[in-house]
Amino acid sequence: MMQSVMEWPAKSPLPDSDVEHPALYHLLDVAAVAEVLIEPFPFSPPLKQAFVALVGLHDLGKFSESFRAMLREGIAQEFRHWELTEIFLYEKDEYLEEWLGGEEDVRRCLYASIAGHHGRPPKVSLQGDKYDECLEQFGEGAESASEVLELFRTLWPEASLAELNEEDAIRLSWWLPGFCTAADWVGSNTFYFPPLAPGLEPQVYLEKARETARKAVQEVGLGSTSARDEALFSFALRPLQTACVDVPLPDGPSLVILEAETGAGKTEAALLLAQRMALAGKGRGLFFALPTMATADAMFERVKQSIGKMFDKPTLTLAHGRAGLSVPFQDLVLGQSRTGEDVPHDKVTSSAWLAHDNRRALLADVGVGTIDQALLSVLPVRFQTLRHYGLSSKIIVVDEVHEMGEPYIAQELVALLKMHRAMGGSAILLTATLPLTWREKLLATYGGEAQSYAYPAITVAGGEAVTAFAADERPQKGSVKVERLGTMDEAVHYLTECAAKGAACVWVRNAVDDAIAAVEVLRQQGIEARLLHARFALCDRKRLEQEVLSRVGRDGTERDGFVLVSTQIVEASLDLDFDVMVSDLAPMGSLIQRVGRLWRHMDRRPAANRPVPAPILKVLSPDPAVIEGERWLQGALGKGEWVYPLPDMWRTASVLFRTGQIEAPEGLRSLIEAVHGDEAEPVPPVLENAENERWGKDSAANNLACLNIVALGDGYRKAGNGADDARYPTRLGDETRTLMVARYTEAGLRPWAQADGSTNGDEKALWHLSELSVRVAKVAHLELPDQAAPAIQAIKKDWPQWRQASVTLCPVQEPEGDICAGLHYDRDNGLVFYNKEDEKR
Incomplete structure (x- = not known):
């Protein structure tokens, strides 16, 4: 037959x-x-x-x-x-x-x-x-x-x-x-x-x-794993972490939200809680979802140290668009084997098969990646269901969940949690600045309700909330005084004075162009300030991040007089500790995150060892009591006035300067709610148009999310699609373009990134390390290098068509740094736009 x-x-x-x-x-x-x-x-x-x-x-x-x-x-x-x-x-x-x-x-x-x-x-x-x-x-x-x-x-x-x-x-x-x-x-x-x-x-x-x-x-690497009941940490647990060891968990799928200030040990608390969930049969693995690739890279290192104690011979992957450029991940892939029978039970491994594709990465026992990799499981894109299958057996841990409260991504996250619960999955959400209305929506995905105004809090959907914690015996920084600076000159003078006293200083700016301008002024004052923003080629950004960490990280040295000017990327991606902070005005949640980098490691650097007597947040902002027109921020913040919604900015300034301090953790809830919650005060009449525009944009984003997210109740045949990822973005925002900077050599164009031990001379990796992203609107008026030029075609000719179309190769004229009229690149300032009649800035 x-x-x-x-x-x-x-x-x-x-x-x-x-x-x-x-x-x-x-x-x-x-x-x-x-x-x-x-x-x-x-x-x-x-x-x-x-x-x-x-x-x-x-x-x-x-x-x-x-x-x-x-x-x-x-x-x-x-x-x-x-x-x-x-x-x-x-x-x-x-x-x-x-x-x-x-x-x-x-x-x-x-x-x-x-x-x-x-x-x-x-x-x-x-x-x-x-x-x-x-x-x-x-x-x-x-x-x-x-x-x-x-x-x-x-x-x-x-x-x-x-x-x-x-x-x-x-x-x-x-x-x-x-x-x-x-x-x-x-x-x-x-x-x-x-x-x-x-x-x-x-x-x-x-x-x-x-x-x-x-x-x-x-x-x-798909052999599945089982939970191990072994102590994860050798250090004495902090109050939040101890509470996670004891908090009762309900039967069946569980959702737990951990709310605590920056530096309270939420990551370790989540690992302890996840281990309990795994031992209770609520998941056979983990997926850590982070807001950015930089935060995912940092989390990968931390998770790698613990998961061998949580699971038996677990596989681990890094899931985001540049995972192939992570040296720790590639070392794990290349240096570990799954073929032997004598693999120790606490051995963490990976495989080339898992690392080959971000979709496969979600199939590993433990994955660390951007939230986007998980959100694609609720959008009608190709292989959406593979992502859902990979996540279904895991405990999903979403870090910095407050950053996902914008209407579009918030709807996606709600859909993800509902879909995960439907397959019996559990989740843990971590946050420092979560508005109560957003917390209530998240809890509802697992049938829970908001229970307490208290902060910090551990809230279990359908269970009891923990709001009473043991006293933390570690040295505390106490309340952070808040003072307003009215002009950029005041900010420069303050930082110059503090640096002269030996303080490690940071100025957090909202826009890249403003950060570049601030560094120029500080350098004119004799301050050798460092610059960090998202418009550096990846190789330069990694180099600068490592330098900053070595100076003002947890174990940093040579801190005296160090000055950094950075954009928002320091809010979450880097574990930094500054003595002095200046920040552009930003919404309350962002400012609280930024303050988490001020006097952070008090156990390493107690107050007596600091060159300044107390932690103070200086905020560059116009006076919220003086509003002369709809563009209230004009003149104070430069291009940074357009980054955040104006109503949130005014409310933050009004509340913060009236309160005069940020007290963590006791005072954080009221500050968050005063700007981002139902308690928010009305804006002045002159700003009502901005409020209405904001509501309109939020409503449009919410409606688009409802259209894009798959209708789970309709089933796969009717509601699935298999479209290209680009048609259904995980986030809304300005269209971006990838620029790849290159240098001229005697052998022709070569990557801007230089070969070192991390790449082993792999030219493909060097080209990827030479990439950066920029808003299309920023380069639309420029005459970028002709991509049909022979030298450029010699590099791009073997690229796939989609990559040729989406990446612009940009040779840099050295030592001047010019790419084309109006555009400059160098290793210390990154990508700089300038008018022909102006100096490069």
């Missing part, structure tokens, strides 16, 4: 081979992988068998004359093989009912899910001419496809969908495609499943595939 079935190929032969792997063998390869992957999931044995069998049938459409002709003769298919799979299963539904049971709507819902394993759901009409045309594509393959169904029934005889109702099927319709994709990707790996000529009987081949599948799943 199986002879004719073996004649249908799954793939073209490998180079230098004429062996076609039979489609039946491929189906069995993938089913064998699915058996291993599904083992730790809490489904009943009959349901596990049903999912495995359905996943094995994912490529049933390859038993078609059209697919075979495409492989062997290059004839394009009118319908893709995965579309044919759904149609054939739909046609054979009566037979599948006899085998799998369950309701008709349940089965048909899941057919679309396993057919959608190439990243998007099938959309061919399930009735009419197209349906009939699909069936005709099978030709004589229809008989073989029917035989495969009969074979699978004998191989998985206990498979049953009887326990599922339609609601269950819709929920699982988003999970099953990702599960199927993961199994298919491993089962298609020719290193483990090389092409094999027909010869083995299906049952014999399946047993062989099962042995291979277990080895393959383990070595690529």
Whole structure:
């Protein structure tokens, strides 16, 4: 019976081979992988068998004359093989009912899910001419496809969908495609499943595939892990961390929100809480979601030190667009192996297979990445469901959740939490400045309600809130006095005086151009200020960040008189400790974050060892009591007046200068609510237009999010899409363009980044390290270098088309630093825009 079935190929032969792997063998390869992957999931044995069998049938459409002709003769298919799979299963539904049971709507819902394993759901009409045309594509393959169904029934005889109702099927319709994709990707790996000529009987081949599948799943890093009950830290726990050890957790999926000031140890508290959740069966791994790539890189190092104590032989990945440039991550990938049986239980590993693709990265036991990688699981983009599957077994930890309160990204996060809870997942949210209204929306995703005004707080959805904490015996900085500076000259004079006293100083500016201008003025005053912002090539930014950390980090040295001018990137990405701080006016939440870098490590640098007597935040701002027009900020902040919503800026100034201090933690809640909460005072009449414009923008962003986020209740076939990521952004903002700076050498154009030990001379990595992003509007009027120039084409000619179109290569004329008229780059100032008649700035 199986002879004719073996004649249908799954793939073209490998180079230098004429062996076609039979489609039946491929189906069995993938089913064998699915058996291993599904083992730790809490489904009943009959349901596990049903999912495995359905996943094995994912490529049933390859038993078609059209697919075979495409492989062997290059004839394009009118319908893709995965579309044919759904149609054939739909046609054979009566037979599948006899085998799998369950309701008709349940089965048909899941057919679309396993057919959608190439990243998007099938959309061919399930009735009419197209349906009939699909069936005709099978030709004589229809008989073989029917035989495969009969074979699978004998191989998985206990498979049953009887326990599922339609609601269950819709929920699982988003999970099953990702599960199927993961199994298919491993089962298609020719290193483990090389092409094999027909010869083995299906049952014999399946047993062989099962042995291979277990080895393959383990070595690529998907072998799953289990929680370990081992002490995570050797230091004495802080009050918040101690509370996380004792806080009661409800049964089932749990959501916990940790609210505490910067420096309270929230990351370690989250790890302690996550370990308890894992031991309670609330997740078999973790995904840390951070607001930026820089914060993700920093978290990766911290997580790596602890997860070997939390999980047994865990795999770890870094998931963001520049993960390949992280030296610690690449060292982990290249230096660790999953092949040995003697891997210590606390060993943290990774694999090249996981690191190859950000989508795969979410399949590791523990992932650290940007929140964007998780949010893509609720947008109708290609392989959205693979991300959902990867996250479904994990405890999601979202750090700096207050930064995700803007309407568009907030809606995405709410959808993510709802989707995660529906699959039994748990989550932990960390924040220093969370408005109560935003906290209430987040708690509602897990059926919880806001319980307390107190701060700090540990709030468990559906459980009790912890608001009483033991006293922290460590030295405290106390209240931070707040004083207003009216002009840039006052800020420069203050910083100059403090630096002369030996203080480590920082000026946090809202706009890059303003930061560059401030550094120029300080240098004219004889202050060798450092500059840090987002318009540096990645190699220079990393270099500068390391220098800043070495000077004013937790263990920094040579602090005396050090002055840094930075944009908002110091708010969260770097663990810095300054004696003196000046900040441009910013919304209350941002200022509180910035103050967290002032007198931060009191255990290392107590008050008696500081060159200034007390922590003071100097805020560059106009007087909130004097408003002469709608552009109240004009003149005080330069281009920084446009960065944040004007109503938030005025409310912050009004409250902060009236209060005169930031007292952490006791006074933070009232400050946050006075600007970002329901308690916010009305703006003066002259600023009401700005308030209305802000409401209008927020409403538009909210509506766009509602349109973009997948309608989970509609199921995968109807609501899934498989669009390009660029059509459905995870965040709203100005369009950006990637510039890649280069230098002229005798050998032609070479990357701006210089080879060092971190790249091992890898020129591809050096080019990526030479990139920076800039708003399109900033460069639209400039005559950027001609990308058709021979020297530039010599570099870009082998790039993929999308990269050629999206990256502008910019040679830098040294030593002047000019790129084109109006644009300059150097290693100490980054990308600088200037008018032809002005000096470069």
